[in-house]
Amino acid sequence: MTTATPDQRIKTAQDHDVNAEAVELYLRRLQSQLCNSLAALDTGPGFRTDQVEHASGRGITAVLEKGEVFDRGGVNFSSVHGDCLPAAASERHPELAGFPFRAMGVSLVLHPKNPYVPTAHANVRFFTAEQEGKKPVWWFGGGLDLTPCYPFQEDCQHWHRECHNACAPFGKELYTRFKRWCDSYFYLPHRKETRGVGGLFFDDLVLESFDTSFAFLRSVGDCFSEAYVPLVKKRRDTPWGEREKSFQRYRRGRYVEFNLVYDRGTLFGLQTGGRTESILMSMPPEAHWRYDWHPEPGTPEADLYENYLQPRIWLPEES
Amino acid sequence: MTTATPDQRIKTAQDHDVNAEAVELYLRRLQSQLCNSLAALDTGPGFRTDQVEHASGRGITAVLEKGEVFDRGGVNFSSVHGDCLPAAASERHPELAGFPFRAMGVSLVLHPKNPYVPTAHANVRFFTAEQEGKKPVWWFGGGLDLTPCYPFQEDCQHWHRECHNACAPFGKELYTRFKRWCDSYFYLPHRKETRGVGGLFFDDLVLESFDTSFAFLRSVGDCFSEAYVPLVKKRRDTPWGEREKSFQRYRRGRYVEFNLVYDRGTLFGLQTGGRTESILMSMPPEAHWRYDWHPEPGTPEADLYENYLQPRIWLPEES
Numbered sequence: 001m002t003t004a005t006p007d008q009r010i011k012t013a014q015d016h017d018v019n020a021e022a023v024e025l026y027l028r029r030l031q032s033q034l035c036n037s038l039a040a041l042d043t044g045p046g047f048r049t050d051q052v053e054h055a056s057g058r059g060i061t062a063v064l065e066k067g068e069v070f071d072r073g074g075v076n077f078s079s080v081h082g083d084c085l086p087a088a089a090s091e092r093h094p095e096l097a098g099f100p101f102r103a104m105g106v107s108l109v110l111h112p113k114n115p116y117v118p119t120a121h122a123n124v125r126f127f128t129a130e131q132e133g134k135k136p137v138w139w140f141g142g143g144l145d146l147t148p149c150y151p152f153q154e155d156c157q158h159w160h161r162e163c164h165n166a167c168a169p170f171g172k173e174l175y176t177r178f179k180r181w182c183d184s185y186f187y188l189p190h191r192k193e194t195r196g197v198g199g200l201f202f203d204d205l206v207l208e209s210f211d212t213s214f215a216f217l218r219s220v221g222d223c224f225s226e227a228y229v230p231l232v233k234k235r236r237d238t239p240w241g242e243r244e245k246s247f248q249r250y251r252r253g254r255y256v257e258f259n260l261v262y263d264r265g266t267l268f269g270l271q272t273g274g275r276t277e278s279i280l281m282s283m284p285p286e287a288h289w290r291y292d293w294h295p296e297p298g299t300p301e302a303d304l305y306e307n308y309l310q311p312r313i314w315l316p317e318e319s
Numbered sequence: 320m321t322t323a324t325p326d327q328r329i330k331t332a333q334d335h336d337v338n339a340e341a342v343e344l345y346l347r348r349l350q351s352q353l354c355n356s357l358a359a360l361d362t363g364p365g366f367r368t369d370q371v372e373h374a375s376g377r378g379i380t381a382v383l384e385k386g387e388v389f390d391r392g393g394v395n396f397s398s399v400h401g402d403c404l405p406a407a408a409s410e411r412h413p414e415l416a417g418f419p420f421r422a423m424g425v426s427l428v429l430h431p432k433n434p435y436v437p438t439a440h441a442n443v444r445f446f447t448a449e450q451e452g453k454k455p456v457w458w459f460g461g462g463l464d465l466t467p468c469y470p471f472q473e474d475c476q477h478w479h480r481e482c483h484n485a486c487a488p489f490g491k492e493l494y495t496r497f498k499r500w501c502d503s504y505f506y507l508p509h510r511k512e513t514r515g516v517g518g519l520f521f522d523d524l525v526l527e528s529f530d531t532s533f534a535f536l537r538s539v540g541d542c543f544s545e546a547y548v549p550l551v552k553k554r555r556d557t558p559w560g561e562r563e564k565s566f567q568r569y570r571r572g573r574y575v576e577f578n579l580v581y582d583r584g585t586l587f588g589l590q591t592g593g594r595t596e597s598i599l600m601s602m603p604p605e606a607h608w609r610y611d612w613h614p615e616p617g618t619p620e621a622d623l624y625e626n627y628l629q630p631r632i633w634l635p636e637e638s
Contacts, residue, residue: 050611063610074610190595253602260579261589270580276509277611283572285609289602291382291393292369 018138018210020102023126023217024079027106028060030124030221031077034108035062037225038075041232042067047075052275056080061278065285069236072111074281078274079104085129086271088264092204093129093137101129103272105142106221107265109282110228115248116238118148118155118196119255120228121282123265124221138210140217141203143178144224145186146231147196147255149248150300151308155231156197160314162227163200166219170207174216176318178202183311188258193309195258199227247301250293252284259283337457337529339421342445342536343398346425347379349443349540350396353427354381356544357394360551361386366394371594375399380597384604388555391430393600397593398423404448405590407583411523412448412456420448422591424461425540426584428601429547434567435557437467437474437515438574439547440601442584443540457529459536460522462497463543464505465550466515466574468567469619470627474550475516479633481546482519485538489526493535495637497521502630507577512628514577518546566620569612571603578602 035047044067052059057080064073085101087094105125112119124142131137146159160179167174182201187194200220207213259266259282269279295301354366363386371378376399383392404420406413424444431438443461450456465478479498486493501520506513519539526532578585578601588598614620 048610065610072608072610190589190598249605256575256606257579257599260576261586267580270509279509280576280608281610283608285607286568287575287606289391289599289604291367291384291391291600292596 018128018136019214020104020126020128023214024104026214026218026221027077027104027124027126031060031062031075031106034075034106034224037229038064038070038073038110041229041236042069044068044070047073050278052078052278054273054275056082056273059275059278061275061281063281067113069112069114069117069232070110071113072281072285073109074278075106075108076278076281077104077106078269078278080272080274082272086268088268088271089127090129090139090204092139096129096131096137099129099131101127103127103268105265107282108224111252111284112232112236114236114238115149115240115244116235117232118146118151118235119252119284120147120224121145122221122224124217125265126217138206139203140205140213142217142220143182143185143199143201144220144227145182145196145199145201146228147251148308149251149304150244151197151304152235155234156308157314158230159197159199159227162223164315164317166223167200167216169219170212170216175200175315179314179318180311186258188254188262190261191254191257193254193305194311195254197308197314198311246288249284249286249288250290251304252287253289255284256287337447337455338533339423339445339447342533343423345533345537345540346396346423346443346445350379350381350394350425353394353425353543356548357383357389357392357429360548360555361388361392363387363389366392369597371397371597373592373594375401375592378594378597380594380600382600386432388431388433388436388551389429390432391600391604392428393597394425394427395597395600396423396425397588397597399591399593401591405587407587407590408446409448409458409523411458415448415450415456418448418450420446422446422587424584426601427543430571430603431551431555433555433557434468434559434563435554436551437465437470437554438571438603439466439543440464441540441543443536444584445536457525458522459524459532461536461539462501462504462518462520463539463546464501464515464518464520465547466570467627468570468623469563470516470623471554474553475627476633477549478516478518478546481542483634483636485542486519486535488538489531489535494519494634498633498637499630505577507573507581509580510573510576512573512624513630514573516627516633517630565607568603568605568607569609570623571606572608574603575606 047062050061059078062075081102087097107123122144128138164175178200182198185201366381369380378397381394400421426442441463447457483494497519501517504520
């Protein structure tokens with residue numbers, strides 16, 4: 001660690017040694033691994049990769065469109081810096097808004113073709129910011145969440161089991177805390193609905209040390225494939241028709257509403273002058289809106305509304 | 320005017336007599352007239368009308384879906400009040416945020432089926448707000464703007480001519496001022512594009528008197544049909560195919576981005592607990608996103624990007 005430059009290695013307000021270079025290396029590897037495991041599921045055209053350089057940073061955007069399994073999927077790595085941290089970046093540190101910062105992260109969104117395969121999102125990120133005359137501050141953030149159209153209870157339980165297992169080595173209470181944060185973060189107040197069945201969400205995270213915090217981030221990043229790939233394999237051959245596709249397009253409208261109205265990552269990206277096409281790769285390929293539509297009682301569509309779009313306990317370990 | 324109740328008639332900071340009842344009456348008539356003139360264009364199922372009552376107000380939502388001419392269109396009247404004016408409501412009066420207010424307005428959005436017929440939006444609105452121990456403040460806002468996919472210069476000129484004529488009786492400079500405000504308001508910074516070819520936008524408006532201000536509002540509200548109906552009649556029979564429809568769906572993605580990320584009316588509605596289905600009737604029925612798509616040079620799609628999505632002078636009267 002003695003070879004780290006001042007830029008890569010900063011002493012923080014929490015008096016921990018920070019190794020930003022190691023985080024960046026991990027994030028870039030994670031992006032490759034995610035692309036590989038997802039490309040292995042899809043015999044379509046595969047990922048298109050763009051190296052991105054702009055005034056406030058750089059990144060690698062990997063996007064797959066019109067695949068066999070995914071209508072659209074994106075895995076984005078970005079590293080940005082700026083002189084003026086946007087308000088959207090931190091809830092715990094409002095005093096840092098307006099100060100110099102660095103942010104890096106990997107974001108993933110997958111919109112499957114088959115309406116029985118759930119939409120999935122994951123993100124892991126690292127921030128440092130400094131106020132004049134004070135020590136720099138750092139924190140991690142991230143999580144993963146699942147958005148089914150036609151949900152299966154066992155799939156949701158598998159997903160939450162993997163989320164739980166990623167947290168368990170770092171403390172008994174973490175799963176419950178970050179699962180509930182996820183329920184409240186991915187919530188559309190104007191619809192009185194959660195976006196989906198949740199998973200984990202955390203922000204402004206500092207555990208006992210930088211090393212422990214970073215290990216937790218890796219545990220979350222690494223669990224995504226375990227949590228998601230089995231669900232894709234299990235559901236991708238389920239027959240579907242126009243009814244299911246039409247409902248999927250309608251539900252994707254909610255995904256758009258959440259991302260554009262509420263999502264801090266999206267707003268942060270747009271506010272910091274990030275590359276729009278990389279930020280909005282999270283948009284579904286198609287979204288539909290219908291005026292005042294409600295599912296017929298007793299249908300599978302009603303099951304989603306009645307049983308999956310409010311916070312729910314998935315594991316006995318939630319306490 | 321002596322029959323007005325204190326609720327309907329308030330003395331304002333500008334010492335003008337305000338007749339909120341007359342504004343409401345006008346707005347309700349305008350909604351009917353707009354629905355009639357639009358329904359006369361469309362031999363489809365016509366408007367469905369919902370009377371809306373909720374904790375913070377009431378309204379009438381008129382929506383047309385799957386028409387012959389319009390994929391979707393909505394004309395919404397609403398009247399809301401609250402104890403706490405949202406920040407999104409006024410730029411000129413930040414000090415009023417958090418104080419009691421009333422707001423009423425008519426909003427209209429039309430998404431035509433034929434990609435050669437432009438999308439159109441209009442809004443007229445009236446606000447009153449009061450700070451403790453001070454006189455109430457009132458203002459008008461509104462405008463209209465046009466969003467073509469396949470633009471025609473003569474259509475844009477006709478649209479702006481009608482906008483100009485609506486302003487002309489109230490002062491020579493108003494068209495230029497509100498046309499430029501429209502260009503800057505309906506702008507997507509993350510795309511570096513205007514939403515369309517603009518029209519008029521004004522907010523926090525108080526002219527010499529309440530009566531003059533209200534007359535200006537009526538002039539703007541009443542000009543919409545003159546500005547738009549001739550364009551629909553001229554273009555609705557233009558043949559179109561999958562290429563044009565596909566581009567229209569893609570461009571509708573920009574409409575969604577603007578309304579959900581930037582539009583103050585949408586955010587105000589969602590923040591004040593308005594009826595979501597009435598607020599989001601502005602959403603297109605279908606919107607598509609494609610990663611990093613650009614039009615081929617020399618095509619009609621490139622013509623839109625090159626010649627219509629930046630502010631432009633349409634009339635010699637703009638000065």
